[in-house]
Amino acid sequence: MTQSVIDEIRAAAARHPAQPALVADQTAGRPRRVSYAELVDLFDACAKRLSGEGVAPGDRCGLQARQGAPFIELALGVLAAGACLVPIPDETRGAALEALVRRARLHHLLREDEAGGFERQSFPQALPVDGAGDAHFRALGPAYLRFTSGTTSRRKGVVLGHAAVLARLAAANRGLAIGPGDRVLWLLPLAHHFVVSILLYLSRGAAVLLPASPLARSALELGQRAGATVLYASPYHHQLLAKDGSELSLPELRLAVSTAEGLRAELAGRFLARFGQPLVQALGIIEVGLPVANLCAAAAKPTALGRPLPDYQVWLRGEDGQPLPGPGSPERTGEICIRGPGLLDAYLEPWLPADRVLEAGSFRSGDQGYFDAEGDLFLVGRRAARINLAGMKFFGEEVEAVLDAHPDVRASRVFAREHAHLGEIPVAEVVPADPAHPPERGALLAHCRAHLPAWQVPRALDFVPSLPRTATGKLRRSGEAE
DSSP: OOOOHHHHHHHHHHHOTTSEEEEEOOSSSSOEEEEHHHHHHHHHHHHHHHHHTTOOTTOEEEEEOOTTHHHHHHHHHHHHTTOEEEEOOTTOOHHHHHHHHHHHTOSEEEEEOTTSOEEEEEOTTOOOSSSSTTHHHHHTOEEEEEEOOOSSSOOOEEEEEHHHHHHHHHHHHHHHOOOTTOEEEEOSOTTTOOIIIIIHHHHTTOEEEEOSSSSHHHHHHHHHHHTOOEEEEOHHHHHHHHHOOSSOOOTTOOEEEEOSSOOOHHHHHHHHHHHSOOEEEEEEETTTEEEEEOOSSTTTOTTOOBEEOTTOEEEEEOTTSSBOOSOOBTTBOEEEEEEOTTOOSEETTTTEEHHHHSBTTBEEEEEEEEEOTTSOEEEEEEGGGEEEETTEEEEHHHHHHHHHTSTTEEEEEEEEEEETTTEEEEEEEEEESSTTSOOOHHHHHHHHHHHSOGGGSOSEEEEOSOOOBOTTSOBOOOOOOO
């Protein structure tokens, strides 16, 4: 049978059966602690029931469960049964859920019940995905299927086999060094972040700390009480933590990872001042894993993505398709391309095996970046978000960073609008910090002129109540529906 991450979790449990695997704060009452031995018993019982009810190896099995320990236990049960886990956000309902069931061509859907168990729904008429009766799909040893966030295009289903999962976990941990002594404070949504995170921690014998709420006080109370050594969250969560005015701290914290969206220097500075630990920005890509992390220069260069982890090659593709030589700059960028272990095995719809997705073994990320003289990678923006004004190219993210720094702005989105003479011009949508008293347009534009070249200043600026975002909180840059 194919080696899987479940085998590694069993091995961790054999070494430390009584050690906590999950520590989950409840909304009321005492925390629930699940040892490694108990976790194995729980997911084995789930796998036994699934197999008895006809869930076969390689079946696509959707999972809907609330944030917390039951999600992890059920997800591991799906994997232990040999099925392909398809995590579905708990809030997906009605027509949206029906559409996802069709797109993923699910064989089964598990939904958590009130007791923490599950109900199963089967779809015996599920169509194959690969034009070969699912033979090619099952030959991959599929373990995980997740749809991309869809920031700039239609969401794509990414298929990972068991071998790919193991390879990317090993590669990531050569940088993160997660071990049995770690206690990981977890704040991200489990339906969107699971492989190079929860599976990594459990396969290395660490404890996963699950607060009852992702809000700062709940997270810090559990983190301090349980002695959190690692924090894995997004800038949104780090902002809440840095603003917390209590005396709660994380004195044993050794690593604080920031992912899901770009990290701003101002937030990194406030987090460092509050907790005495720099935020390590990391580049996580569902098709790739965790190829880059700012483990060497987080304090000095907080906005850098950092350097490639040892097992990965990262290079920049120029406009001519050739590697971009030497260090670059925000004005001289290339598309970030990545080679290494654990890359995707296929896209689901339309079916595209990896050899038809990768170019010479490299994954083209669609992100534009540059390396500085020390070899640290910086992200500039999405290629799809690039604006070309009369031959002068820049990214909407550059302008958003300036707008968002204004005290009267909560958030902004900058994009290109076609222009008869200039090609494209930048326009901005702004969410005021106080909707009842939005800032003057003239003041915002003067702020932009003070911090940006003239061609990057928005030619139009509209106030909006909110901005469209993906399920993981990323700013949506496409008008295309999911």
